[in-house]
Amino acid sequence: MPSAKCDRAIARVKKIGVGPLGHYIGGVPESGAGPVFDNVEPATGRLLGQVSDATADEVDEAVDAARKAFPAWKAMAGTERRAILHRVADLIVARADEIAAIECLDTGQPWRYMSKAAIRGAENFRFFADRAPGAADGRSLPSANHLNYTTRQPIGPVAVITPWNTPFMLSTWKIAPALAAGCTVVHKPAEWSPYSARLLVEIACEAGLPPGVLNSMNGLGESTGRRLTEHPDIKAVAFVGESRTGSAIISQGAATLKRVHLELGGKNPIIVFDDADFEQALDAAVFMIYSLNGQRCTSSSRVLVQRSIHDEFVRRLVERVRRLKVGNPFDPATDVGPLIHAKHLAKVAGYVEVARSDGATVAAGGTKIEGDGFYFHPTLIVGAEQSMRIAREEIFGPVLTVIAFDDENDAIHKANDIDYGLAAYLWTRDLGRGLRVANAVDAGMVWVNSENVRHLPTPFGGMKASGIGRDGGDWSFEFLMETKNVALAYGTHRVPRIGV
Numbered sequence: 001m002p003s004a005k006c007d008r009a010i011a012r013v014k015k016i017g018v019g020p021l022g023h024y025i026g027g028v029p030e031s032g033a034g035p036v037f038d039n040v041e042p043a044t045g046r047l048l049g050q051v052s053d054a055t056a057d058e059v060d061e062a063v064d065a066a067r068k069a070f071p072a073w074k075a076m077a078g079t080e081r082r083a084i085l086h087r088v089a090d091l092i093v094a095r096a097d098e099i100a101a102i103e104c105l106d107t108g109q110p111w112r113y114m115s116k117a118a119i120r121g122a123e124n125f126r127f128f129a130d131r132a133p134g135a136a137d138g139r140s141l142p143s144a145n146h147l148n149y150t151t152r153q154p155i156g157p158v159a160v161i162t163p164w165n166t167p168f169m170l171s172t173w174k175i176a177p178a179l180a181a182g183c184t185v186v187h188k189p190a191e192w193s194p195y196s197a198r199l200l201v202e203i204a205c206e207a208g209l210p211p212g213v214l215n216s217m218n219g220l221g222e223s224t225g226r227r228l229t230e231h232p233d234i235k236a237v238a239f240v241g242e243s244r245t246g247s248a249i250i251s252q253g254a255a256t257l258k259r260v261h262l263e264l265g266g267k268n269p270i271i272v273f274d275d276a277d278f279e280q281a282l283d284a285a286v287f288m289i290y291s292l293n294g295q296r297c298t299s300s301s302r303v304l305v306q307r308s309i310h311d312e313f314v315r316r317l318v319e320r321v322r323r324l325k326v327g328n329p330f331d332p333a334t335d336v337g338p339l340i341h342a343k344h345l346a347k348v349a350g351y352v353e354v355a356r357s358d359g360a361t362v363a364a365g366g367t368k369i370e371g372d373g374f375y376f377h378p379t380l381i382v383g384a385e386q387s388m389r390i391a392r393e394e395i396f397g398p399v400l401t402v403i404a405f406d407d408e409n410d411a412i413h414k415a416n417d418i419d420y421g422l423a424a425y426l427w428t429r430d431l432g433r434g435l436r437v438a439n440a441v442d443a444g445m446v447w448v449n450s451e452n453v454r455h456l457p458t459p460f461g462g463m464k465a466s467g468i469g470r471d472g473g474d475w476s477f478e479f480l481m482e483t484k485n486v487a488l489a490y491g492t493h494r495v496p497r498i499g500v
């Protein structure tokens with residue numbers, strides 16, 4: 001176990017878990033009056049604690065707290081918001097080990113990634129804190145008779161709904177820009193990973209965030225999540241999760257004309273041409289699917305390999321996959337931990353059966369690891385065809401599908417011939433080819449000769465079933481703020497006179 005802080009974190013979760021985990025509304029923890037559901041530890045399958053599904057009244061109470069806190073938060077100088085958000089970042093850094101330990105315990109994600117994810121959460125806060133003073137800035141667009149200027153104002157209370165794969169980091173990624181913009185937030189974390197959200201709201205309040213500016217609700221998607229997205233006082237929904245949930249959220253928010261930002265699923269190709277740096281491409285292919293247990297929206301879950309190097313690439317992949325260390329998420333040497341939940345394990349295992357019945361070959365892994373917890377052997381599927389479900393559907397686990405291609409056009413066709421369009425990774429030493437393929441692939445983000453390396457000013461998001469909208473840099477503020485144009489007459493134009 002990495003440090004004594006983990007013991008404190010575990011003791012803390014056990015303490016939170018004693019009574020059902022409730023909500024945090026208006027700066028105050030509330031025990032929750034709704035029905036409860038169980039939250040289990042992925043590494044053991046044991047009960048971690050119970051969680052309360054918010055009642056309709058509790059959702060109303062949280063939205064009301066966000067609505068009441070909005071005018072003062074919006075009016076606060078950006079420099080003051082900046083100072084508070086930097087204090088949030090400081091406290092995240094101070095408690096990074098505790099946050100990482102809670103993530104390991106609650107999600108099964110390995111320590112080696114979670115310790116970095118906690119720090120990335122702090123970086124998200126710092127990045128957007130520094131942009132808070134300029135968030136309202138606009139443009140000057142003079143015409144012959146008017147000076148037009150634009151300015152932005154925060155849209156109002158927003159709902160942030162997040163998934164279970166890297167819950168803390170993803171929550172900061174959505175909540176930090178909302179607070180920097182001057183919006184107030186009601187956050188609902190995923191039911192399978194509720195604990196780190198409690199830590200975040202506590203930290204934010206300790207850092208001086210006024211009561212009601214950030215509220216945290218627990219509950220199920222179909223009840224608490226739905227109520228939030230239907231609530232008339234919630235002006236926008238920032239959502240990260242599955243594509244079909246994104247679609248439901250559009251319907252649920254339609255009656256109240258909700259603005260939505262959807263970051264959804266992916267089936268991202270890594271395209272390896274025969275002139276690529278073979279070793280680096282291999283490293284990237286392995287890292288981008290088996291890190292974070294493959295429970296990562298930008299995972300490279302399909303390797304498209306040029307036929308001339310296909311067999312050697314597969315041989316080396318098999319070697320590497322068999323050497324991955326699967327184990328306790330708290331062990332710093334663990335590469336792959338348990339999957340989040342028994343239901344998710346069954347889904348991932350089910351895809352191996354689908355692969356076999358469709359005629360593909362399981363070259364490594366493919367089975368559950370016997371014993372406690374939701375462990376699954378890292379899996380490699382070869383001989384797949386573009387038409388097979390394992391080549392087209394998001395599995396969201398440590399399962400890599402290999403598909404051969406003949407030439408550039410074939411690679412582009414196979415990369416694009418699916419419903420998703422989140423990320424694509426290209427490996428080639430031919431600069432022209434890298435540029436051509438980057439232009440041709442339908443993906444919101446393309447990395448050439450690189451794994452996913454996030455740079456916060458750049459846009460993050462997907463095309464097609466992978467989402468609507470972009471995060472990062474000013475794109476986050478475009479979603480979270482209303483743009484207003486003000487036209488000032490120079491006094492040089494004639495106002496048309498009618499009815500004189």
Ligand code: NAD
Nearest residue numbers: 162163164189190221225226241242245263264265266297
């Ligand atoms: P999910 O869609 O099942 O749940 C996500 C959140 O939505 C949870 O908090 C859930 O309670 C809530 N929810 C469910 N139904 C709802 C409803 N009807 N109304 C309102 N809220 C509802 O997703 P998941 O299984 O938690 O997460 C995995 C998915 O997230 C994968 O598809 C993955 O690709 C995606 N993801 C995408 C990104 C990205 O940036 N594009 C990042 C991480 C994860």
